[in-house]
Amino acid sequence: MLDLRVIRDDPDRVRASQRARGEPPEFVDQLLSADRGRRESLAEFERLRAEQKALGRQIPSAQGDEKRALLDKARHLGTAVKAAEAAADGAQQIFDHAALQLANVVEDGVPAGGEENYVVLREVGERPDLAQPRDHLELGEALRAIDVARGAKVSGSRFYFLTGFGAQLDIGILSLAMAKAISEGFVPVIPPTMVRPEIMGGTGFLGAHAEEVYRVESDDLYLVGTSEVALAGYHAEEIIDLSGGPLRYAGWSACYRREAGSHGRDTRGIIRVHQFHKVEMFSYCRLEDAADEHQRLLAWEEDMLGALELPYRVIDVAAGDLGMSAARKFDCEAWLPSQQRWMEVTSASNCTTFQARRLGVRERTENGTRHVATLNGTLGTTRWIVALLENHQQADGSVRVPPALRPYLGGRDILEPVA
RNA sequence: GGAGGCGUCGCCUAGUCCGGUUUAUGGCGCCCGCCUGCUAAGCGGGUUGAGGCUCACACCUCUCGCGGGUUCAAAUCCCGCCGCCUCCGCCA
Numbered sequence: 001m002l003d004l005r006v007i008r009d010d011p012d013r014v015r016a017s018q019r020a021r022g023e024p025p026e027f028v029d030q031l032l033s034a035d036r037g038r039r040e041s042l043a044e045f046e047r048l049r050a051e052q053k054a055l056g057r058q059i060p061s062a063q064g065d066e067k068r069a070l071l072d073k074a075r076h077l078g079t080a081v082k083a084a085e086a087a088a089d090g091a092q093q094i095f096d097h098a099a100l101q102l103a104n105v106v107e108d109g110v111p112a113g114g115e116e117n118y119v120v121l122r123e124v125g126e127r128p129d130l131a132q133p134r135d136h137l138e139l140g141e142a143l144r145a146i147d148v149a150r151g152a153k154v155s156g157s158r159f160y161f162l163t164g165f166g167a168q169l170d171i172g173i174l175s176l177a178m179a180k181a182i183s184e185g186f187v188p189v190i191p192p193t194m195v196r197p198e199i200m201g202g203t204g205f206l207g208a209h210a211e212e213v214y215r216v217e218s219d220d221l222y223l224v225g226t227s228e229v230a231l232a233g234y235h236a237e238e239i240i241d242l243s244g245g246p247l248r249y250a251g252w253s254a255c256y257r258r259e260a261g262s263h264g265r266d267t268r269g270i271i272r273v274h275q276f277h278k279v280e281m282f283s284y285c286r287l288e289d290a291a292d293e294h295q296r297l298l299a300w301e302e303d304m305l306g307a308l309e310l311p312y313r314v315i316d317v318a319a320g321d322l323g324m325s326a327a328r329k330f331d332c333e334a335w336l337p338s339q340q341r342w343m344e345v346t347s348a349s350n351c352t353t354f355q356a357r358r359l360g361v362r363e364r365t366e367n368g369t370r371h372v373a374t375l376n377g378t379l380g381t382t383r384w385i386v387a388l389l390e391n392h393q394q395a396d397g398s399v400r401v402p403p404a405l406r407p408y409l410g411g412r413d414i415l416e417p418v419a
Numbered sequence: 420g421g422a423g424g425c426g427u428c429g430c431c432u433a434g435u436c437c438g439g440u441u442u443a444u445g446g447c448g449c450c451c452g453c454c455u456g457c458u459a460a461g462c463g464g465g466u467u468g469a470g471g472c473u474c475a476c477a478c479c480u481c482u483c484g485c486g487g488g489u490u491c492a493a494a495u496c497c498c499g500c501c502g503c504c505u506c507c508g509c510c511a
Contacts, residue, residue, distance in 0.1 A: 042471065046480040053480095056492050060439045074491030239468085362468095369468080 001099050001357040003371075007031060017105040020112040020319035027102050034095040041091040045084040052077050104354040106319045107291070107328040117318035118331075124302065125311035127335045128391050135338035136386040137269035140166060142397050142417040146270060146385075157267070158259060158274045162382075165415050169385045170277055172408025173308070174252060177279035177380030180304055181250030186281060189251045191230035194221040199233035202359040204325035204351075211260045227251030228376040231282035236359040239369055246285035246293055250379065253278065269386065271343065276382035283375045284361065287353055290373035294350040297377035298330050301346040304379055307404040310387050311335040313342060325351040334387035345384055348377030 007014050007028060015025040055074050062070050111119045140146030145166030151159040162170050182188055200206050200222040205213055214223035224230060231251045240247060255278050266272035281300065285293045298314070305312050317329040326349035333342035353371040356362070362369040392400040399415040406413060 039471065042480080046471070049481090050479060052491080056439070059491070071491055076491090078491050 001354065002102055002105060003353060003357070004035065006105065008035075014102075014105055017319070018103070020106055020110065021103055021322065022114065022320040023103055027098065031095070031098040031102060034091070034098040038088075038091040038095040041084070041088045045081070045088040048077065048081045048084050052081050100358075103322075103324045104327045104352060106322065107350065107352075109316075110322070110328050111316060111318040112320075113318045114320035115318065117320070118315040119318075121314040121316055121330070123311075123313040124306070125309070125335075127311045128337055128393075130337050130393070131395075133337035133390060134393055134397065135269065136271075136389045139389045139393055139397065139399060140269070140385070143389075143399065143415050144418045145169065145389075145415075148269065155274075158272065160270050160273060162385075164418075165409065166385065168409050169388065169405070170382050172405045173380045173382075173384050173388075174277055174279050175408055176307065176404055177304060178250060178252055180300065180307075181248075181279065181281060181379055184248075184300060186248040186250035189227070189231065189234075189249045191224075191227045191234070191251045191253055193224050193227070193230070193253050193256070194219075195224055195229055195233060196221065199236065199359070200224075200229060202236065203229045203232045203355055204323065204358070205229065209323070212258050214256050214258055223256040224253065225257045226255050226278060226376075227253035227280045228282060231280065231376070232355050232359060232361075232374055235284060235361045238360075239362045239364055240284060240372065242284065242286055242363045242372060246283045246289065248284075249282045251278075251280045251282060253280070255381075271383060271386055273382075278381040279379040281377045281379050284356075284372050285375070286363070287371075287373045290350050290352055290375060293373075293375050294328065294330070294348060297348045297375055298332075301332055301348060301377055301379060305332060305334065305345070307402065308384065308388060309402040310345075310384075310391055312345065317347075323349070325349065325354045327352045327354070334384070335391060336387065337390045337393075343383075343387065345381065345387055346378035348375070350375050 002014070011028050011032065014028045018025045018027060052074070055070065055077060059067065059070050059074065111117050134142075137146060137148065143166070144164050145162065147161040147163055147166075148159075150161050154161075178188055194216065197206070197220060200213065205225065213225060215221075216223065222229075228251070230253070231249050234249065235247075254275060256275055257273075259272055259274060262272060270276075281297055283293050283297065302312075302314070312332050312334045315331050315333060317326075317331055322329050329347060329349045331344050331348075332346040334345045336343045351374045353373055355374045356371040361372050361374070363372050388402075388405075389399055392402065394400060394414075397417050401409055401413050401415060403413075409415070
């Protein structure tokens with residue numbers, strides 16, 4: 001949800017943002033119109049209600065004819081109040097509907113256009129020089145680390161077993177990420193992975209991405225696609241204290257995605273799966289600090305990629321590919337030797353006050369309260385195994401382990417195929 | 420799954436049986452002022468949040484876990500739901 005004042009003060013900026021995203025600019029005018037309607041009907045209701053209350057104070061002390069006359073008047077007023085209240089509720093609903101369909105206003109500098117219109121900010125690390133690169137599944141199967149056949153047998157396509165080195169790599173990457181987060185001052189969190197509808201909606205995932213989300217119908221809960229959801233909901237409806245700087249949480253969780261719109265895409269291996277693990281950074285900070293915090297999240301992601309010695313590039317995601325909540329998004333993409341392309345491994349979003357508005361997360365100021373900014377970024381996922389295996393593979397099918405991960409693999413510096 | 424208890428403006432708390440003089444009581448904490456060698460005490464005032472209208476002050480509406488209902492009028496009566504606690508049952 002957007003700040004109404006921003007829309008009232010500068011509707012052209014919001015229209016421009018909508019255009020950059022490829023969303024209808026008319027939404028802005030629908031919202032402004034709904035806002036006027038809401039205020040008018042609310043004013044009428046409040047006027048009648050005040051009249052009713054004043055009348056109600058006279059009734060207890062009145063006697064006889066006077067009392068009967070007052071009661072008669074009060075009955076008519078009561079009917080009018082009910083009607084006005086219903087009208088106000090209706091106008092509010094129209095307003096809420098209009099407000100919820102507007103995406104966040106993009107930050108200045110975000111590239112316009114769709115998925116293909118990203119801007120590459122930098123490229124870091126050496127791409128491996130491999131004559132015949134094996135892909136991650138071939139490597140993973142030889143190492144007895146990844147088993148997609150049995151995953152499919154037990155749970156269907158896009159499910160997998162991680163065994164042996166595979167399980168150790170997953171735990172190792174996540175543990176390293178968690179250690180990194182803790183050393184940077186994040187509070188480590190194991191959050192729930194099933195959440196209520198209002199939390200899922202509050203984070204902006206029930207809009208265009210509703211089809212991506214698993215719903216447990218029998219209990220009206222949603223499975224989260226990222227711990228961002230639970231971490232954003234953590235302080236929902238709260239007034240938090242940011243006087244000591246941003247509140248930072250690092251969530252470790254399973255993540256669930258239906259991948260409904262991606263049939264036929266990344267079907268091989270574990271690049272695109274229904275269930276994986278992720279360590280996610282989440283920050284609550286003041287709006288004026290959000291852009292700086294965004295850069296910090298990105299820097300910590302790059303530290304992790306550096307520790308795993310992965311070649312990557314950083315892209316500034318274009319407006320049309322931001323998702324509803326983000327005002328700006330930086331993705332890190334690791335090199336994928338088998339496909340000679342880049343693959344998203346992290347995503348850092350600045351959601352400004354968009355999520356906080358929907359979830360009611362505020363801070364106290366001298367003049368009341370105001371909504372805070374929320375940001376999130378990936379510090380490690382199961383998918384990183386893909387980049388790790390492929391980039392560190394050697395000609396004989398073994399895989400070199402970067403020093404940072406060795407403690408999690410029994411000190412091994414090389415993973416050898418199992419005969 | 421069954422039985423019972425609880426949910427009031429930071430914390431505690433009065434009010435709910437029996438609807439209206441409640442503009443939700445009092446205490447603690449906190450903020451401002453007075454007093455004062457300093458501090459404490461004392462005195463006075465303020466202190467939920469959201470929205471509307473305002474240059475601003477003021478004022479108005481909503482908010483007693485949430486949502487409905489009854490009524491001229493609901494913290495209070497009725498229905499549904501949610502959360503927490505205790506006990507019982509069942510089960511990983």
